[in-house]
Amino acid sequence: MTNCPTLIVMVGLPARGKTYISKKLTRYLNWIGVPTKEFNVGQYRRDLVKKYKSFEFFLPDNEEGLKIRKQCALAALNDVRQYLSEENGHVAVFDATNTTRERRETIYKFGEENGYKTFFVESVCVDPEVIAANIVQVKLGSPDYVDCSNDEATEDFMKRIECYKNSYETLDETLDKDLSYIKIMDVGRSYLVNRVMDHIQSRIVYYLMNIHVTPRSIYLCRHGESELNLKGRIGGDPGLSVRGKEFAKSLAQFINEQNIKDLKVWTSQMKRTIQTAEALGVPYEQWKVLNEIDAGVCEEMTYEEIQENYPLEFALRDQDKYRYRYPKGESYEDLVQRLEPVIMELERQENVLVICHQAVMRCLLAYFLDKPAEQLPYLKCPLHTVLKLTPVAYGCKVESIFLNVEAVNTHRDKPEVRIFFKLEDLMLVPPGTALIPC
């Protein structure tokens, strides 16, 4: 997808959501398979200057402060270079204020010298309420203010913002007309987009234009226990078991008690999720892309049958469960690609309940909880359990609610697999097999 690496440069006064955007964008890009890393210059400063004293560090005439800040920016850029040019990173997000044209030119030149495409993301906001809310959410708990009262911290931080204001040069339609950038205004009310150069920049712009900060919760759960679950068989399109139907009723009760404003309900196009949703007695939307992973030739088999009939496939899957594709079926990696529009729409929406399937739920959960590909296929998503995800500060709070209706356990942990030969030699064997190592 990317030929040359992309350097994303955040721009904006403090408390404008730069780090929020950096982290979220990084999480999204990694989830869709684009290796991305963020570099927060403030963190470099905290590592260098062990104890933060006051806003005076950021005064424009504080020579010592300026020296240290420049040193940190250069150290971060050096790590960017190492990540993009030596560690196979595709995208680096350089998270700092970068509020002067001079600083941005330095970074742009750095990008050019190293063969990176540079894309600026500026967040502009003048609404004092938004800024005050940001300070409460993410600054009061910062390591910088660990020994301060909230009032002291807020007062100091407001003065910190002032230090930047005089020299702030916003991205300008005329002066910066040759740069590639998106300017986000008032937390997404409007956007100015200039010179999008390639596919990845176009995807980044689309993503940034769809996210919002309105408080809301996302509820994820699987369908109620199905007839095939009871038999230990995977896939298929079975209906709910007796306990599964009880779960559906409990879910309806739970949703009612939660009293959620304007809840949207989404299901897959498989019977078991639709039957679960039906019990709620509210409108719901069916998405084919929420269907469970296609197990191809292994559909409706038990794990024992798979191991017996397709022992090699079975072992290969355990070796790389994320990338392994069932013959005539799908991999988790395929799932992520088909679920991307769901994630995009979840970002646009507010309160949503998604009734889906084990593998699908693992993919969605990995996105919200920033779990890497190796862990994704092993995330625990038991039946009859609702996960309530609520965005908070830079991350996501998770509450797990078991709805007290018993169900079978469909989870398989990653087994110990001893590799005697390389995968290319197709000699992967499950444990317990006697073999002479090569």
Added chain:
Amino acid sequence: MTNCPTLIVMVGLPARGKTYISKKLTRYLNWIGVPTKEFNVGQYRRDLVKKYKSFEFFLPDNEEGLKIRKQCALAALNDVRQYLSEENGHVAVFDATNTTRERRETIYKFGEENGYKTFFVESVCVDPEVIAANIVQVKLGSPDYVDCSNDEATEDFMKRIECYKNSYETLDETLDKDLSYIKIMDVGRSYLVNRVMDHIQSRIVYYLMNIHVTPRSIYLCRHGESELNLKGRIGGDPGLSVRGKEFAKSLAQFINEQNIKDLKVWTSQMKRTIQTAEALGVPYEQWKVLNEIDAGVCEEMTYEEIQENYPLEFALRDQDKYRYRYPKGESYEDLVQRLEPVIMELERQENVLVICHQAVMRCLLAYFLDKPAEQLPYLKCPLHTVLKLTPVAYGKCSGEAFKTHFILLENKLCLNK
């Protein structure tokens, strides 16, 4: 996807690409399953005033002209209302200059009264070269100028543009801050996007930000004949037959001869397209979403076997081939949904060769040639045939239409499905 209908309102001086955008957007939305129709006020004017005389019709003080033009706008809006409120249309594209704030307020009120969400699309361009090129491409051949020489037509049209300029009020960041709109500047160099309200507006913005007007060609073909094609069986993941391999070589030769600048080659992740691409000796990208339609329980059967084993399914498919989904498989409608990212990336790219499959190629072709769902599953996409699609504006209607060259590679006989 849409709760209340959406009214898209084009804004801009003449020759800024409004009709081009209207038609392209309408084609895209219909293809992804959102019933959309465009309403070109100029066309209403041509139907009412049989013969166009000169730019003087558009002079700001021409009372008769103003009266007719307002009448046409209202007639078009009335048809919009009928389409959205009575005919189950989801999106209407109102294609006119709409260059004054007053006119846009009238339309906005119309939208509000009828429960539509209004979204403005403005095209702003000051580059004289772009405007001159637009005039050559779509205006000289317009019915308005059928009896004029090119020079006469150009001169008259430039004066027509002038008629609008004095009263032109572009969408303003402050004055129009409560409206939902996208302002496209310099044919897509930059965009100003304000207050995107819902999913469909977000998709429209994404689409508009990905299209371009750089000349290029898209080549579509199927894999070479496969072993299962030879046996009259559908689906599966077979390799190429002997003749299929010959086709791959012919394709390589054809591509070389065409001398295409920076050609990208895409295949599916099935053996038969990959083997075809391998013969080209150039890098190619594999897309899983380009895989052939999944025939579910009917995979690798012959049509006779399907008719024998699944007679009801077989009949149902013929009844509504677009929406019919094979048991444990897919429908053409599903295919379109999974091919949407391919279309989006094709819009972004320039010269591309897509080596795919019959049902997939039908879906892509239907997008480019604006074929409706009923016709899509019956589009002819024979083996060993390359379709070269080059965007070119026809004289009589602006917007994008494709010249198709059917290139049969030598005399390769192939099995028709």
